[in-house]
Amino acid sequence: MKILVTGAAGFIGSKVMSMLLRRGDDVIGVDNFNDYYDVRLKHGRVEAFGLGDRIRKMDIADKAAVDALFEAEKFDKVINLAAQAGVRYSITNPYSYLESNLVGFLNILEACRNxxxxxxxxxxSSSVYGLNAKVPYSEDDKVDNPVSLYAATKKSNELMAHAYAKLYGFAVTGLRYFTVYGPWGRPDMSPMLFAGAISRGEAIKVFNNGDMIRDFTFIDDIAEGTIRVLDHQPKAEDCPNGVPYKVYNIGCSNPVRLMDFISEIETAYGKEANKTFLPMQPGDVYQTNADTSHLEREVGYKPHWNLHEGISEFMKWYKSDLNPLK
Ligand SMILES: NC(=O)c1ccc[n+]([C@@H]2O[C@H](COP(=O)([O-])OP(=O)(O)OC[C@H]3O[C@@H](n4cnc5c(N)ncnc54)[C@H](O)[C@@H]3O)[C@@H](O)[C@H]2O)c1
Incomplete structure (x- = not known):
């Protein structure tokens, strides 16, 4: 069986690739190595996880290149993680979301079809829950109130994928990831921002005056859950309206207050952070909190790393020579 992973040099993609290769799967990865954040992290992951000869530089928005790759490799299964990520960046750079998340995603759907x-x-993404007030967030809730273009593209991906599963009969599962953290994490996300500011003696920016709640999920849990879902292809007869399409939350189901998260980082770093308290950022949501009972019941998987273990693991990596941004 041959598997394609897109966004393979990314935070989640590199971990998924390395786990698939470790269990002996035949995997190819693609990534455009864009400079949305420091590319040393992307190259560092590729090197640290030994992915060099399995990854090709390619943009999924390039239809001809995607088509040629699928024609040559005859993939059985695809994991699409390539996207323009980040909520705040979508306020200033909306068009990069259209390119990667909509055009790129359509190219992947078309290639799967053809x-x-x-x-x-x-x-x-958990961001599809937008302004929803009811927690924990369930896949049965309506998700019609996005508060960022990023969230709108992810919700669009779910709709596009459902239509393709219905029209062309291949199986599709969407995974709503909840705030992933861990070694080799993204520098635009709070754990890396906080650790970086503490190490440089700068103040950390604490939005909504610290009154936020996040369902932080450790990278190993996310990668393992993604692979379990890859091994658990939905059958049309088990899905609503006979369409082989599923969507799952994948989060820790143990949301923490932002200030407790900061304390955990301070303890692991061994230094207190200077803090600048700021109002809510446009596009951000007050809380994320995953109901993961569907994933647990149907796929038999529940994340199990707790915050204390995860932050210790993250900080061990952060302080090590592996981290190019330390
Ligand atoms: N990390 C999180 O907390 C989180 C939460 C919710 C959803 N997600 C989603 O999970 C996926 C992976 O996220 P991540 O945190 O690993 O982000 P990431 O930015 O580290 O990884 C994405 C990778 O995709 C590549 N990429 C972007 N556009 C591309 C394109 N057009 N063609 C080829 N490669 C391209 C980037 O170079 C990057 O290496 C994304 O779709 C993201 O939206 C992540």
């Missing part, structure tokens, strides 16, 4: 792919797993 080249006999049996199963597509793709990254959605």
């Amino acid at each position: 080249h006999g792919v049996r199963y597509l797993v793709f990254a959605s």
Whole structure:
């Protein structure tokens, strides 16, 4: 069986690739190595996880290149993680979201359709829950109130994927990831921002005056859950309206207050942070909190790393020579 992972030099993609390769799967990764954040992290992951000869530089928004790759490789399954991520960046750079998240995603759907792919797993996001007030967030809730273009593209991906699963009969699962953290994390996300500011003696920016709640999920849990879902292809007869399409939350189900998260980082770093308290940022939501009972019941998987263990692991990496941004 041959598997494609897109966004393979990214935070989640590199971990997924390395776990698939470790269990002996035949995997190819693609990534455009864009400079949304420091590319030393992307190259560092590729090197640290030994992915060098399995990854090709390619943009999923390049239809001809995507088509040629699928034609040559005859993938059975695809994991699409390539996307323009980040909520705040979508306020200033809206068009990069259209390119990667909509045009790129359509190219992946078309290639799956035209080249006999049996199963597509793709990254959605907890941000689709937008202004929803009811917690924990369940896949049964309506998600019609996005508060960022990023969230709107992820919700669009879910709709596009459902239509393709219905029209062309290949199976699709969307995964709504909840605030992922851990070694080799993204420098635009709070754990890396906080650790970086503490190490440089700068103040950390604490939005909404610290009154936020996040369901932080450790990277190993996310990668393992993604692979379990890859191994668990939905059958049309088990899905609503006979369409082989599923969407799952994948989060820790143990949301923490932002200030407790900061304390955990301070303790692990061994230094207190200077803090600048700021109002809520446009596009941000007050809380994220995942109900993961569907994933647990149907796929038999629940994340298990707790925050204390995860932050210790993250900080061990952060302080090590592996971290190019330390
Ligand atoms: N990390 C999180 O907390 C989180 C939460 C919710 C959803 N997600 C989603 O999970 C996926 C992976 O996120 P991540 O945190 O690993 O982000 P990341 O930015 O580290 O990884 C994405 C990778 O995709 C590549 N990429 C972007 N556009 C591309 C394109 N057009 N063609 C080829 N490669 C391209 C980037 O170079 C990057 O290496 C994304 O779809 C993201 O939206 C992540």
